Amino acid sequence: MTIQKPRRRSQAWFEKQDRDGFVHRSWTLKAGHPQDEVDGRPIIGICNTWSELTPCNSHFRELAEFVKRGVLEAGGFPLEFPVMSLGETQLRPTAMLFRNLASMDVEESIRGNPIDGVVLLMGCDKTTPALMMGAASCGLPTIGISGGPMLNGKFRGKDIGSGTGVWMMSEMVRGGLMTQQEFSEAEACMNRSAGHCMTMGTASTMASMVEALGMSLPGNAAIPAPDTRRNRLAQLSGRRIVQMVEEDLGMDKILTREAFENAIRVNAAIGGSTNAVVHLLAIAGRVGIDLTLEDWDRIGKDMPCLVNLQPSGHYLMEDFYYAGGVPAVMNEIRHLLHLNALTVNGRTLGQNIEDAPCYNRDVIKSIDQPFKENAGIAILKGNLAPDGAVIKPSAASSHLLKHRGRAVVFESIEDFRNRIDDPVLDIDESCVMVLKNCGPCGYPGMAEVGNMPLPKKILEKGITDMVRISDARMSGTAYGTVVLHTSPEAAIGGPLALVHDGDMVQLDVSERSLHLEVSDEELQRRKAEWMPPPMPARGYARLYVDHVQQAHLGADLDFLVGKSGAPVPRESH
């Protein structure tokens, strides 16, 4: 019996010999391609987030050329297309506001075009989840390629990490431990090559998540951007996506619940960013997997952190790559992973990581002597966060993981900035800093402002950490005892909105609790007096606040949850 190959989508555009077929072929081939270069070949869309406004992705045109080589070698026809790029350092009010918009761009660009398989070029923080979400809603055979981290920053003979070094040095300037001139000199020393932040920030975390999910070739996450092995991986990925189309290996065969559980465990083992929580919840939502905050706590709770990388540790991504990268970490925790999970190369995760070596035990520790114990992201609940809040214990101060303190409340990030260094601000290191209205609706877009800098007068005492609570996110490169993603958020009337100066707050990470010592009756009275903040009146921001889900659900737009597949839309001529 002959097995009929699945019909490819692109044949609906290119196979017909009528007027419509003429239009599709003639315009596609006008760069001078011979007709047989498209006839009968899988069409591979290369989804590119290159932009000079996204410096972390500025080398993606070169990377795309290597993908094209691979696609052509394997008998496919590559067509590169741009989607909205999200530059973490430039985009205001926050790149996260546009993650869902970019994902819609990706989804509709794939579905509306003659594409059989997709290569995602992803780098700067939000570009990875945006592309994964959009592609997942279509479900075609898809392979991810990360742009790779920058080379280590080098400043005055020492390594400095992007993001982490900025937070650290700016606090040193405010505390009088570093001059403004030294601070300015570091600008050119920190970010000195192509690639994304080279700490285990959100970009490196999400690249590792893509690899742990099985959505990239092994080793993808850590190869530095300027290392030519990155180009080689791009070319091999180009070859592989053509085979994936022939095998009809769609995303739903790879993005299973087991794959997400693997990713949660790997996130703990690498000391990954808290941002992975909202992004993985959103990606899972696009493929109909009911991943929850409780899964994060249950699966990640007892996981050790093995990777000694900033912001939790010492080293940087370049060191991580030379030490063995994500495959070495996964091999170390292989007994905790679903080894049968399928990956894009057609092999199982277990096959991919078999014998993956570790070359430097100072960078990647063994499971027997981990870098930190119990390092999984912890989910807190209580009357201050009925739907949950997130903390990264590996980046927190151990003496603050159980703490009771007096709330010092800031109604907005501007209120915080205006008052934090005011000498008359009634605050000491035992207080709990509370920041409101920075969640999905409140900012809008859930900005990375949760790691509030400490008051100058406290820094000058040599104190570097305090308990901080907000409905915001924090940069994956940041650190501290910072409670984030408090849900429901203040701007929609969550309990966070009802905290007053002087209220006592209890944090107990081992008990997973976050409690406001205010009676239910008093909270009800405050709620009755609460006034919602103004919301955006028009444009995408209006659409966003009308439809965004809360952080504990992944902050996706409600109408984007789930998938629509990639049926061929009706003809347009």
Ligand code: FES
């Ligand atoms: Fe792009 Fe950090 S600014 S990854």
